[in-house]
Amino acid sequence: MDKKKIKEFFADKKNRRFAGLSALTFLGLIGALALQAVWLINTYQLIQANIRKESYETIEKALEEEGNMRFGQTPKGTKIMSGPTNDTIPPMTYFYQRLNDMGYPMSLHNLDSITNELLVNKDLGNRYYIYLINLQTGERLDSIGTHQEMSWLSIKPKYFPIRSDYTQVIQLILTNPFQTFLERMGLLILATIIILILVVSSIIYQIRIIARMNKIFQIREDFTYAMIHDMKTPLSSIFTALYFLHSGRLDNKPETKEKYYTIAENEVDHLLTLTNRVLTLSKLESHKLEMNREDVQLEPIVENLTVKFTAKAQKPVRFTADLKAPMVYADKEYLEEVLSNLMDNAIKYSKPEGVDIRIRSELNEKYTVVKVHDNGLGISEADQRTIFNKYERAAAGRKKNKNRPSGFGLGLNFVQQVMNAHEGKVFVTSIEGEFTEFALFFPKE
Template identity: 65%
Template sequence: MKKMQSIRNNTTLYVSILTFIGLVSVITLQSIWLFNTYKLIENNIQKESYATIEKALEEEGNMRFGQTPKGTKIKSGPTNDTIPPMTYFYERLSDMGYPMSLHNLDSITAELLIQNGLGKQYYIYIINLRTGEKLNGIGTQREPSFMAIKPKYFPIRSDYTQVVQLIITNPNKTFLERMGLLIIATIIIMVFVIGSITYQIKIISRINKISQIREDFSYAMVHDMKTPLSSILSALNFLQGGRLDSKPEMKEKFFNIAKDEADHLLTLTNKVLTISKLENNKLEMNCEMVMLKHLLLKISEKFKAKSPKPVTFKFDLEAESIYADAEYIEEVFCNMIDNSIKYSNDSVDIKISSSENSKYSIIKIYDNGLGMNEDDQLKIFNKYERAYASRKKKTYASGFGLGLNFVQQVIEAHKGKIIVNSVEGEFTEFIIYLPLILKEL
């Protein structure tokens, strides 16, 4: 068992590491993809911004040229990669007494930015590139954000004593419009990946839990079947050897031991089969009126005789009968009384009462045993759950952890319900509700 637990833990660790690596890889790839897309869009916006200010300058220059006398010609100068041909045009106009109008440039730029989908938040600087001095400026927003787009300078004088720079001070909306679908797709992919990984981890955890339950069940089954099987084999050896032929009372005693232990094994086997049938809705309840007093006295006498500790029973039966399957309801009471005895101190007092309301027969089974906390009360009806009392006693609690699950399944098959009230270290009380009349099950 320890080896299997170690293998399971190692497997869980390896899967967790691989899952973490996979998640980090996916997030890294998505981040690289988003970053590269962002830089590509940023580069495109820079080019579009430069083209916008270039066109705005051209239109503003043509407006100034329209003010010159007819027949005016403006001679260009030598051009290269840094000085565009239009630079001499703007320079000559200024030297001729037609200076740049920042307001006209601002109006033209604002209109072009809107047409090109570059937003309304910008600022235009006139800068002496030789000294770095900002000579003038105009626009809708002067302070740039950390995402501001700053395209290259456009010289309006060939000696770079005046250059124009358009800054898109807050291009967030533009980025969002151009990357919106990509961002949404990325979020969907990440949610899907994280959801899938989370679901995978839950499945692995559930598989490990089921594996642990199977091991615990196998251990409990072997433990609980070993004792009665040993008793049966010992009794049969005595009976087969003929040593008790001259002692009929002892022979009868060993025969009864073998029979009782065989009945015990059969009961355990039937309990497992019954739960399986109940869960698959293959078990039919044959209900009839069952006299409570007769049934409970029979059960109490059986437990008094075989219990290893003193047991006292007290009955308060206002409702004398219930409508139930006699065989299965007897097994229900046996399971609950067995639990009361098993999970108690050196002695146990059990009180069983019955009553009726307009819909249900109500049976209460109270004991002064170990009790349980609220967390245990939420899970005691789960299959294979049997450790809560053992933790209090620090001893092995025999059984497969099927008893209370069996009880719940049978009660629900009767269309009834069962609840538990308990205080740790003081008492436990189970309350069973069975319909008064149940024509179909």
């Protein structure tokens, strides 16, 4: 499977995975909002129906009390006969009609006072109209109330006839029962707001998780490409060297034979170093690797690395050392690996005409500080915030500068993990195009 097919495989797998997550998230949000909307609408309609029923009962009760007040004014022993009733004509209609015909007309002012008191007692507010209407002609005969403007919350109970021919009906209209709705739906509205906040927060958090997963997947994908590409070169070199050595063509050329042995050894060392670095990082991140710290002489390590990189580098490299602190309390093996990483990077990211690398050490109250300074290409401010991330170099392979050295993005993360294991710190200072300096802070014993 070539690199293109691998890329297509990962891309297709990633797209299907995140498309599924996005669709699930969208459906979850729509479902939650729909459920809340249905819940609110049903509750609103139920409360509206209850208020309408209570309003009708209120005006019915008010008419009864007002009618009894008028009946109290009639001569003692007066009797009022009822008439035929049905679903639309209540029995009390004939009572009010007979009183009116006897010369005891209904008083809207008395009805208004009684209605206001009953509404307040039932917590239905005091914003209302009472209309006297001729239902046959639609003419409004009279009205009384608080004269509040109508709103979309207005409640209009059914008419109550006070004449059996519907030439006079009473209708109570609650013009703006906002307070009533708020009192009865307050907890529900508050719960809805809280649920919506939780749902939206969860969706936002899930989107961030998906974005983070996408980024991690992209980094892993880039790392896979970089690993395949970078491992291909040393493996090809090893294969070529072994082919010539095994063929016997170099048996009479000891110098060339030795050269091919050296190439194969160097490439194998490169692959083993990478493998060990990955394993070490895994152990460091899971806290399974112990640092065997002791007082370590810096000078021999710096000299060995200087000889190694001077011979290995394919461009001029000049080393200088200023070791004011000759000893470091650290794990010798990992200290050497960290310095090797920083020197290797200094050579990689330098100009073709060469690079000057300066290694310094000094003491302060708490730390032994080791600094590796070079006059190479430098690091941009944006990259300085991410260079210690795992696989960052691999992810950077897609950035605009395609000519930069490729890699797995493990070196500087390895440096940071080792410094953390030493309970120390690492900092970078750089100006793009001028210099880069890494400072390693090792705690004193």
